[in-house]
Amino acid sequence: MKYISNTPEEQEKMLSDIGVEEIxxxxxxxPDNIKLDKPLELPEPIxxxxxxxxxxxxxxxxxxxxxxxxxxxxxxxxxxxxSIIDHMVLRSEFYTAYTPYQAELSQGTLQAIYEYQSMxxxxxxxxxxxxxxxxxxxxxxxxxxxxxxxxxxxxxxxxKSIHPSYRxxxxxxxxxxxxxxxxxxxxxxxxxxxxxxxxxDDQTAAVIIQYPNFYGSVEDMKKLSEMIEKQxxxxxxxxxxxxxxxxxxxxxxxxxxxxxxxxxPLGNGVNYGGPYLGxxxxxxxxxLLRQMPGRLVxxxxxxxxxxxxxxxxxxxxxxxxxxxxxxxxxxxxxxNALMATIYMATMGKKGIEEVAxxxxxxxxxxxxxxxxxxxxxxxxxxxHFHEIWVKTEKPAxxxxxxxxDKCILAGVDLSQFGEEEGLLICVTEKKTREDLDKFVxxxxxxxxx
Amino acid sequence: xSIPAGFYYSEDHEWVKVEEGVGTIGITDFAQDELGxxxxxxxxxxxxEFDKEDNFGVIESVKAVSDLYMPVSGEVVEVNEDLLDQPxxxxxxxxxDGWIVKVSLSDESELDELMDADEYSSFLEEEA
Numbered sequence: 193m194k195y196i197s198n199t200p201e202e203q204e205k206m207l208s209d210i211g212v213e214e215i216x217x218x219x220x221x222x223p224d225n226i227k228l229d230k231p232l233e234l235p236e237p238i239x240x241x242x243x244x245x246x247x248x249x250x251x252x253x254x255x256x257x258x259x260x261x262x263x264x265x266x267x268x269x270x271x272x273x274x275s276i277i278d279h280m281v282l283r284s285e286f287y288t289a290y291t292p293y294q295a296e297l298s299q300g301t302l303q304a305i306y307e308y309q310s311m312x313x314x315x316x317x318x319x320x321x322x323x324x325x326x327x328x329x330x331x332x333x334x335x336x337x338x339x340x341x342x343x344x345x346x347x348x349x350x351x352k353s354i355h356p357s358y359r360x361x362x363x364x365x366x367x368x369x370x371x372x373x374x375x376x377x378x379x380x381x382x383x384x385x386x387x388x389x390x391x392x393d394d395q396t397a398a399v400i401i402q403y404p405n406f407y408g409s410v411e412d413m414k415k416l417s418e419m420i421e422k423q424x425x426x427x428x429x430x431x432x433x434x435x436x437x438x439x440x441x442x443x444x445x446x447x448x449x450x451x452x453x454x455x456x457p458l459g460n461g462v463n464y465g466g467p468y469l470g471x472x473x474x475x476x477x478x479x480l481l482r483q484m485p486g487r488l489v490x491x492x493x494x495x496x497x498x499x500x501x502x503x504x505x506x507x508x509x510x511x512x513x514x515x516x517x518x519x520x521x522x523x524x525x526x527x528n529a530l531m532a533t534i535y536m537a538t539m540g541k542k543g544i545e546e547v548a549x550x551x552x553x554x555x556x557x558x559x560x561x562x563x564x565x566x567x568x569x570x571x572x573x574x575x576h577f578h579e580i581w582v583k584t585e586k587p588a589x590x591x592x593x594x595x596x597d598k599c600i601l602a603g604v605d606l607s608q609f610g611e612e613e614g615l616l617i618c619v620t621e622k623k624t625r626e627d628l629d630k631f632v633x634x635x636x637x638x639x640x641x
Numbered sequence: 642x643s644i645p646a647g648f649y650y651s652e653d654h655e656w657v658k659v660e661e662g663v664g665t666i667g668i669t670d671f672a673q674d675e676l677g678x679x680x681x682x683x684x685x686x687x688x689x690e691f692d693k694e695d696n697f698g699v700i701e702s703v704k705a706v707s708d709l710y711m712p713v714s715g716e717v718v719e720v721n722e723d724l725l726d727q728p729x730x731x732x733x734x735x736x737x738d739g740w741i742v743k744v745s746l747s748d749e750s751e752l753d754e755l756m757d758a759d760e761y762s763s764f765l766e767e768e769a
Binding site for chain 2: 479
């Protein structure tokens with residue numbers, strides 16, 4: 193990083209060149225009554241050493257995942273991140289202005305995005321993927337308004353089995369578009385499909401299904417697909433965990449129209465909640481493509497027949513006709529998408545499959561052991577991927593707090609979302625049998641003491 | 642510049658050809674030539690109703706993005722789906738294969754407000 197020098201002499205020259213005496217004169221257009229008339233109340237400057245000590249002390253007050261044994265999930269998943277990702281992503285070539293407009297200077301970035309898109313399309317079984325969105329939640333919001341535009345209907349079936357925060361974001365996005373959400377109730381850890389079928393009619397713009405759902409269970413996608421197929425206009429939107437797709441049938445094979453989700457599990461750290469990336473893939477359909485937010489990179493040939501990469505699709509409203517814009521997404525999470533790309537390339541099909549199966553098998557082991565504890569119920573039964581919903585006689589907050597004292601983060605306390613009670617427990621491939629056995633013992637003690 | 646007789650023309654460079662109360666609508670040879678290579682046509686849906694001068698679609702070329710305006714009022718009875726995959730038909734054959742929508746006219750007297758081929762030809766000369 194080069195600093196741009198700015199000496200007093202240079203300042204003076206710049207000011208005299210533009211005919212101004214002092215820097216404060218540059219702010220003369222701002223009315224005096226809104227200017228601050230006293231200095232900012234900031235502490236005195238400190239040395240770099242003092243600053244490092246201060247920041248380290250503050251940071252050490254956090255509990256991070258290297259010291260705690262975490263079973264937290266609910267949308268942010270702690271998978272192992274191969275060291276090659278950090279090594280590659282820290283290369284300065286990738287730290288460019290985020291928009292690779294100038295194709296001749298951005299071939300590497302463009303190729304990485306193109307490969308990201310190709311891998312996402314393959315993973316989801318869809319025809320087209322964009323260059324990424326902001327995160328999983330906003331991807332759901334974008335998919336909702338996309339469906340409204342495409343179908344020109346405004347009813348959206350959004351079961352309560354979808355992440356409560358995603359639903360909140362979808363309501364925020366859909367509100368100004370007059371979207372009417374029908375939030376179908378749960379039946380156990382699954383969506384009440386009878387209620388869904390009753391609600392589904394020819395006025396339904398979209399049905400959204402999370403796969404696996406927020407409570408960790410896998411919905412009957414075949415049945416859902418058959419129901420939705422009966423409505424000509426209704427779009428089938430699937431919010432899929434990309435790691436789970438290493439094991440589950442890709443949504444494309446169930447006739448999904450739009451597949452979206454949180455891309456964080458693909459090689460991105462949990463990072464206290466962000467930055468993450470949302471992914472979006474759609475079926476190969478020209479009309480739908482034109483409604484897709486964000487941007488798309490394509491492969492082409494130059495005049496000499498050499499392979500090259502360019503931005504091929506962007507919502508034109510990004511540059512012109514802004515009054516007709518359909519989305520405020522005009523960018524992508526390039527660096528996060530790059531991490532996801534390196535992860536997918538490093539793991540390969542087999543690797544992602546193994547991460548999925550290991551996460552699933554370890555969850556199954558933990559579930560079996562937890563079911564042996566009296567005063568504890570696993571709501572999912574055998575239908576789960578890498579998360580289970582556990583109800584305890586003792587309030588979840590108390591159980592969590594007791595395990596927290598042993599440096600175990602026992603799961604997400606569902607009561608914070610105001611709908612259900614219990615703990616949502618996630619197990620990834622990082623856990624060992626020793627970890628899991630220790631967890632079970634701690635749970636036994638917490639529940640039965 | 643081709644300006645066939647028997648068509649009605651608007652000042653927005655759209656044409657209408659009427660057969661049994663149904664108006665086929667497209668853009669003129671002049672318009673396609675001005676726009677250059679057309680890369681996308683955003684179509685309305687069958688059943689959409691428009692008043693004269695309503696914006697009913699968008700045409701995008703390598704040079705510009707332009708709104709399409711209805712030369713007459715009516716309900717869309719058919720759209721040219723071929724344009725989704727072959728928008729270049731508008732360049733190649735603006736008066737035949739490059740048609741955009743067909744509407745059932747709600748008020749045929751509106752046709753009187755449009756130009757015939759000779760009038761449109763003079764209009765273009767005046768504009769130029």
